[in-house]
Amino acid sequence: MKSHPDPRKVAFEENKLVKKLCRLMGQAISDFNMIEDGDKVMVCVSGGKDSYAMLDILLKLRERAPIHFDLIAVNLDQKQPGFPEDILPNYLRHLQVPFHIEEQDTYSIVKRVIPDGKTTCGLCSRLRRGILYRVADELGATKIALGHHREDILETFLLNMFYGGQLKSMPPKLQSDDGKHIVIRPLAYVPEKYLERYSLDQEFPIIPCNLCGSQPNLQRNAMKEMLKQWEKSHPGRVESTFKALTHVVPSHLLDSDLFNFKELHIDPSTPVGMGDMAIDEGFDGACSTDQILQPIQFVSLT
Numbered sequence: 001m002k003s004h005p006d007p008r009k010v011a012f013e014e015n016k017l018v019k020k021l022c023r024l025m026g027q028a029i030s031d032f033n034m035i036e037d038g039d040k041v042m043v044c045v046s047g048g049k050d051s052y053a054m055l056d057i058l059l060k061l062r063e064r065a066p067i068h069f070d071l072i073a074v075n076l077d078q079k080q081p082g083f084p085e086d087i088l089p090n091y092l093r094h095l096q097v098p099f100h101i102e103e104q105d106t107y108s109i110v111k112r113v114i115p116d117g118k119t120t121c122g123l124c125s126r127l128r129r130g131i132l133y134r135v136a137d138e139l140g141a142t143k144i145a146l147g148h149h150r151e152d153i154l155e156t157f158l159l160n161m162f163y164g165g166q167l168k169s170m171p172p173k174l175q176s177d178d179g180k181h182i183v184i185r186p187l188a189y190v191p192e193k194y195l196e197r198y199s200l201d202q203e204f205p206i207i208p209c210n211l212c213g214s215q216p217n218l219q220r221n222a223m224k225e226m227l228k229q230w231e232k233s234h235p236g237r238v239e240s241t242f243k244a245l246t247h248v249v250p251s252h253l254l255d256s257d258l259f260n261f262k263e264l265h266i267d268p269s270t271p272v273g274m275g276d277m278a279i280d281e282g283f284d285g286a287c288s289t290d291q292i293l294q295p296i297q298f299v300s301l302t
């Protein structure tokens with residue numbers, strides 16, 4: 001006979017997950033000063049698990065926040081064939097959240113401009129960004145919240161490093177090029193697996209994300225797969241890579257725009273602080289000690 005899970009245990013686990021999500025989101029919001037007193041946050045909701053979870057947890061955090069801020073959910077209906085128009089309005093009405101559905105047929109534009117078989121996401125994202133900035137102005141929103149999570153940030157970081165030759169990713173807080181908007185990513189610290197579980201627990205009415213028929217982004221998928229493999233074969237590596245993004249040491253990289261190597265001279269009166277000791281930090285010492293000893297052994301042997 002099939003045994004049913006103990007409902008008390010299930011409720012306990014669900015509650016634990018909510019607490020984790022609140023803690024991680026609250027931490028990111030505080031670390032980057034994402035939301036301030038009096039803000040009106042436009043929460044972009046696509047119908048995917050991430051943006052549903054972001055809205056849900058922001059509502060919980062607002063209840064206990066020491067500051068006052070407003071939330072307005074916004075969905076962009078891009079007129080993709082088969083887009084179920086009623087799902088989001090019904091859900092948001094049920095949540096009793098103010099919302100706005102912006103209807104813009106970006107689907108036809110993208111299909112007209114991009115040849116068949118090519119990835120359409122680049123143009124689609126640019127069009128969407130422009131529309132969301134305009135809608136934010138019209139609604140008087142002071143912040144635009146997007147539902148990118150920890151793995152989105154890591155994938156973008158790896159893509160930029162492997163294919164773009166740059167160390168950069170999606171920042172948790174960003175000013176638009178014209179300086180008129182601030183984009184925030186409150187899920188920046190949240191692992192994707194928590195959002196997958198939360199979405200199942202909450203039974204969010206997910207809208208499929210392949211309605212546009214775009215070709216999958218093969219490079220991004222490869223990064224996603226690599227992170228999943230790391231998680232299995234080297235537990236902790238994904239977390240450590242993410243942590244590295246929050247602990248950058250410019251004096252130990254090679255970008256002379258970030259650190260003035262040219263002006264680095266012998267000067268015991270003003271040490272720069274991050275010297276040779278920083279090479280050892282974060283390791284168990286074995287590897288870096290070997291590296292330091294190698295030339296000494298070489299010198300003593302000859």
Ligand code: SF4
Nearest residue numbers: 120121124125212214
């Ligand atoms: S998957 Fe489709 S809707 Fe999403 S960004 Fe790409 S083209 Fe646009």
